[in-house]
Amino acid sequence: MDTAPPAASSLSAGDRPEAAPPALQSTRFLYLYALAAAGGAVAYVPFLTMLLPVRVSSLAGEEAVSVLAYTAFAGATAASLANIAFGWLSDLTGDRRPWIVAGLVLSCLLLVSVRTAASVPVLIAFIVAWQVCLNMMLAPLAAWAGDLVPDRQKGLLGGLLSFAPALGALSGALVTLPAVASADARLGLVAAMVVAMVLPALVFGAPRPMPQLMIPRKPEKAVDTGGRAARTAVARMWLARLLVQIAEAMLFAYLLLWFRSIEPGYSDNDTATLFFVVLGLGVPLALLTGRWSDRADRPIAPLAAGAGIAAIGLLLMALAPSLTLAITGYVAFGLASTVFLALHSGQTLRVLTRPQTRGRDLGLFNLTNTVPSLIMPWFALALVPTFGFAALFLLLAGLAALACILLLSISRRA
Template sequence: MSKVTKNINGSVSSASAAIAALPTRRVGGRWVTFFALSWFGVWIAQLTPVQLLLPLQLEELLATTDWIQNVLGFGTISGIAGAFALVAYPLTGALSDRTTSRFGRRRPWIAAGTAGFAVSLLFLGFQHSLVGIGVCWVAAGIFFCVLTAALTAAISDQVPVNQRGYVSGWISAPQAMGIIAGLVLVTTLGLGTFGGYTLMAALLVILVLPFLLLVPDAVLPRGVVSPLTWRSLLEGMWISPRAFPDFGWTLLSRVLVNLGNAFGTSLLLYFLMYGLQVADAEGSLILLTLVYMVFVIAASLWLGRLSDRLGRRRVFVFFASVLQATAALILAFVPTLGAATFAAALLGLGYGCFLSVDQALATEVLPDQLSRGKDLGIMNIALTVPQAFAPMLGAVLVSLSGGFTLLFLVSGITALAGALAVGQVRSVR
């Protein structure tokens, strides 16, 4: 082997080791602030349509007095979008792992995801047909995956293990704030669907820009990661649970807990309107969301940091899953607005803890640090796809039973199964 070849191979090996190495330098307040703002923009743009704008848009379009048909229409569109996310997440992650742009690996995908997501929302506001709404929501979902796959990979790229619980809390806390902020803005300003979607798109762009423009992103040298082929992509989609059991158990627990949470929350507006038949369903939704928000923020930031200090993840995720199951069972067997308010507090406490600590747990069970974008993309499937399919599956449960009791019962059982799954993780305390 020539000296030049040895030097090239040595340089590639050194670069590969540097990229794969776990970060050790703690990120500062500026980094965390911009990261949190980005997720606030993401969640306000994603969840305001899910909780309010999209159901109302479909209800106006379908113009039927059969509320179950409204639920099924919403669930079908959401489920189709979820199917596309199955491919979008790992594909985007794999591509960002190999991106050698002078702007960095993740930054181009953050930019593309933000722009595409915002434009999709704008076009969604113009739609007056079921097909048009479906196409635009699928596009919005794909670009949501592009953006969030790159943002979550930034944690593994730049945040040390003993800070990941706290930093991951700044994914879940903005989620709660995004829901309530979006609902309050749309209802207080009296915005229609077009005005609501336009405002969400503008806020998304404004809030992501600081992280996109001001946070450095390491440049990947050419030749460090092998080129992406269809074969390598398809092979990379399968991570053997036999070879990497902790990755498999963590993924399964994520799917189950997020599915249980989505069953309990995605049809909440319909539950208030048609299950409890409250006089002001939108106002009650804001009240429950506000309670949920307070407990999500407190749990995600406090318990995420406590998890870092104790160096423990599993017990927190188990506790969080049980709390969510308890909240769902309360909704199933005590269907009153007062019980729903108490359940919202428990759900917020459990889900806030789960989102922050489980995200940190996910980054610690990755099989290969050179493909962490792709592997976290697979993990993100377990975060987003259950939320997309839950309205459709929940609508079927509501339709079969003629009410919401079975829906919340399944929600509780699913969350409990997630708690049992995370208990099988062995490499992380």
């Protein structure tokens, strides 16, 4: 099995300058990597959205809502710091896979052990430790793609990464079927699925070495115009993702309540079905869009279009007088944001051009996934009680439109 060359080491004999590096990564590795990335989503989506709330309710009773909030805050903080730390450590060691394996084993063991937590403080301690170990796997796994996937395939990579949220949602539906497993056994089932999805890339992936992606680059001087342009592109990519993620997280939390404010009989199953359909339709759309961006050499254009369409969808939702138009607006937003987030993950590797700090820098980008959960409750409390959901969606439409403008301002070659 080929290994990713160390970020700061010289090229091996097999990678002599006179031997041209392969132009493209193998499709086998790309597909197995996408499966591993989906395994990362399966590791936390069903647990955080369904299994953990049930566990908290059984321990905390009437205090479940506040306990769940504290648990989520502690877990998100631990995840943010751990993602940066383990990404940085994998940069220093020059080999991602030992960290991925260690994080996989430890996080699965802790996940299964959650059932032994007999009190709220112990449960929160388990969650914090689990988040640390999970990000020991996730951070190097994300950086591994940057080590091995060339720019010409980053659109395809982003499209393949769209499977992750869809499979995460599907795994939650499967493990919670009454006939599948008991409450405790569900944790073991999730851990088994994660192992089955992550290991194949490590054991059978056999990626082609890409030494041209591992050449260390010296920091640009402050007077270097190209260096300033690159740093500006990174900052705009980060902020654009944060703005779209705020909108996406807000709808994930409040969509059912909004639908019921329009149609009181709208059920939670209706909402769950709509979520899954939108995620499912987003997968082929992201794949097609990603392939187009590779062939046309237009990496940023689909991101700007996705943010712009998401803004239009949110505007429709703000003005929706009926459930039909409300669902139409959400479908437009959901498809656009699904494609945006998937392709953004691939193209982020394009703008983070320093392999010696790739893992750490991706950890900083990961903050765009955790910070929204700290921001969105304040938006909702400030706007919904007084002005209704329409004002909230108008604000979110403005954020998505700003993300579109930021991306349009990035050079085509960024």
